[in-house]
Amino acid sequence: MTHDHDLVLRPTEAQTAAALAPPPGRTGGDLVVETLQxxxxxxxxxxxxxxxxxxxxxxxxxxxxxxxxRVENNAGFAADAYGRLTGEAAPLLLSTGPGALTSxxxxxxxxxxSAPVVAVCSQVPTPGLGGxxxxxxxxxxxxxxSVRDIVKSVHTARTQSxxxxxxxxxxxxxxxxxxxxxxxxxxEDVIRAETVIPQVTGVDATPHDLAPRPELTALAAHWLETxxxxxxxxxxxxxxxxxxxxxxxxxxxxxxxxxxxxxGKGAFPWHHPLSLQxxxxxxxxxxxxxxxxxxxxxxxxxxELSSNYHxxxxxxxxxxxxxxxxxxxxxxxxxxxxxxxRLALQALLETVGVREDPYxxxxxxxxxxxxxARLADQGLGHAACPERQALAAVRAALxxxxxxxxxxxxxxxxxxxxxxPAHPNTxxxxxGAGGLGYAFPAALGAAVAEPxxxxxxxxxxxxxxxxxxxxxxxxxxxxxxxxxIVDDGGYGILREYMTDAFGTPATDATELARPDFAALAESFxxxxxxxxxxxxxxxxxxxxxTPGPSVVVLPTTFRMFAPTHLA
Numbered sequence: 200m201t202h203d204h205d206l207v208l209r210p211t212e213a214q215t216a217a218a219l220a221p222p223p224g225r226t227g228g229d230l231v232v233e234t235l236q237x238x239x240x241x242x243x244x245x246x247x248x249x250x251x252x253x254x255x256x257x258x259x260x261x262x263x264x265x266x267x268x269r270v271e272n273n274a275g276f277a278a279d280a281y282g283r284l285t286g287e288a289a290p291l292l293l294s295t296g297p298g299a300l301t302s303x304x305x306x307x308x309x310x311x312x313s314a315p316v317v318a319v320c321s322q323v324p325t326p327g328l329g330g331x332x333x334x335x336x337x338x339x340x341x342x343x344x345s346v347r348d349i350v351k352s353v354h355t356a357r358t359q360s361x362x363x364x365x366x367x368x369x370x371x372x373x374x375x376x377x378x379x380x381x382x383x384x385x386x387e388d389v390i391r392a393e394t395v396i397p398q399v400t401g402v403d404a405t406p407h408d409l410a411p412r413p414e415l416t417a418l419a420a421h422w423l424e425t426x427x428x429x430x431x432x433x434x435x436x437x438x439x440x441x442x443x444x445x446x447x448x449x450x451x452x453x454x455x456x457x458x459x460x461x462x463g464k465g466a467f468p469w470h471h472p473l474s475l476q477x478x479x480x481x482x483x484x485x486x487x488x489x490x491x492x493x494x495x496x497x498x499x500x501x502x503e504l505s506s507n508y509h510x511x512x513x514x515x516x517x518x519x520x521x522x523x524x525x526x527x528x529x530x531x532x533x534x535x536x537x538x539x540x541r542l543a544l545q546a547l548l549e550t551v552g553v554r555e556d557p558y559x560x561x562x563x564x565x566x567x568x569x570x571x572a573r574l575a576d577q578g579l580g581h582a583a584c585p586e587r588q589a590l591a592a593v594r595a596a597l598x599x600x601x602x603x604x605x606x607x608x609x610x611x612x613x614x615x616x617x618x619x620p621a622h623p624n625t626x627x628x629x630x631g632a633g634g635l636g637y638a639f640p641a642a643l644g645a646a647v648a649e650p651x652x653x654x655x656x657x658x659x660x661x662x663x664x665x666x667x668x669x670x671x672x673x674x675x676x677x678x679x680x681x682x683x684i685v686d687d688g689g690y691g692i693l694r695e696y697m698t699d700a701f702g703t704p705a706t707d708a709t710e711l712a713r714p715d716f717a718a719l720a721e722s723f724x725x726x727x728x729x730x731x732x733x734x735x736x737x738x739x740x741x742x743x744x745t746p747g748p749s750v751v752v753l754p755t756t757f758r759m760f761a762p763t764h765l766a
């Protein structure tokens with residue numbers, strides 16, 4: 200006797216095949232999009248190009264938010280900022296040849312700043328790979344060779360079945376410490392062809408933890424606990440690993456003064472009694488660091504800017520915690536600890552004892568006072584320094600939690616040393632690679648990452664011309680970015696460098712014809728105002744409080760404080 204519940208209706212072979220068959224019209228581009236979504240992406244940046252249209256068509260049919268900029272390099276800067284602020288991998292969609300090459304300086308900045316960008320780039324059709332010169336549009340003999348020395352890793356999908364694995368491997372690489380940009384290449388014919396591969400549903404990319412070796416952190420803890428004059432240099436690795444609170448705990452436990460590198464701005468509270476702030480380009484700070492009997496360097500390679508142009512020569516023991524193995528002990532012998540800053544600081548906190556030092560805050564006040572006196576001797580004291588007054592106006596107008604992005608301009612150089620970022624991961628610049636045009640497109644990416652939060656970009660007139668086209672992007676996407684353009688009629692910092700080095704600038708190179716920036720912004724439908732040093736605070740505050748994009752133009756000429764590494 201058969202009961203109803205004993206009946207099992209198994210699907211026929213045809214029914215099973217029909218259920219597994221992909222919907223008609225799916226292509227390799229859909230595999231790209233499905234993989235990105237499976238890995239957690241919600242937003243992609245990029246620019247369409249002929250070979251990559253299959254990917255953009257798949258994006259159009261998906262739930263991904265597409266933010267298109269006007270230049271590939273600027274799209275890369277936007278993705279960089281999105282990755283810095285969110286800690287997530289930021290997809291960057293590129294096309295073959297010129298589109299790929301135009302993105303390189305943005306990828307160099309992402310590499311220097313350890314920003315997790317996943318560049319997915321098209322390639323010429325498969326028959327054109329391998330160095331054969333078939334004359335395809337956008338053809339390069341070896342496109343990967345152009346990026347291999349810039350990005351963290353390179354991945355290729357030559358068939359549709361390889362797409363999910365290639366992107367997942369790249370995603371994992373981008374998010375494993377040290378973070379960085381990665382590159383995925385897919386030929387046009389693989390992207391555009393219909394696929395029989397089922398929808399991507401099971402994809403995973405788990406970043407590897409980079410934990411310190413315990414015998415090294417135990418020794419470092421002993422050195423710090425028994426030191427007479429310990430000092431901490433906190434770099435960008437502290438910010439990227441979200442370790443600012445652990446850094447503060449350690450500094451307070453051992454009473455060690457802390458200076459932050461320009462990439463580590465915000466890693467330690469600016470007005471803390473142990474804060475040396477960020478005055479690294481100063482001989483008094485260099486001497487203070489050299490006098491430390493134990494120097495803990497966290498998340499910094501002590502490169503050119505962090506070492507006062509390689510004039511810093513430590514005399515005591517050095518402990519260096521660095522996730523990038525290539526930077527470990529690259530400039531100074533040290534007890535090198537290859538680890539993520541957060542995990543290493545946690546290990547130190549579990550081991551190090553309390554070190555009493557009632558004189559540490561006084562030593563901090565003394566060196567900051569010496570720095571202030573040197574600036575005053577140049578006529579750059581607080582009361583008489585237009586550059587510092589401008590920074591104070593920016594700080595007063597900018598909400599404490601709002602991110603700011605600074606171009607390679609004189610006011611940006613001042614900000615490296617003198618600007619209070621208020622919170623970790625809120626001040627960013629292009630000081631990693633040092634290219635122009637970073638601030639505004641990066642600020643656009645930040646506005647996408649943090650909707651509802653006003654964002655500030657600061658550029659000179661020379662740097663602004665690199666990204667002026669992105670005013671259209673800001674208006675199109677209605678992004679909440681205020682752009683402060685300091686108009687001094689040229690490449691101001693290069694004008695100063697040439698005058699210092701050669702006695703006079705090459706005016707044909709440093710002096711620039713430029714537009715009426717306020718009128719140009721208005722032509723894009725972006726409200727703009729021309730301000731003055733006295734009105735800067737009020738005009739910035741008004742622009743930042745008004746939703747949507749805006750431009751504030753400050754016609755003035757700033758000057759830089761005298762360098763100390765030549766003394």
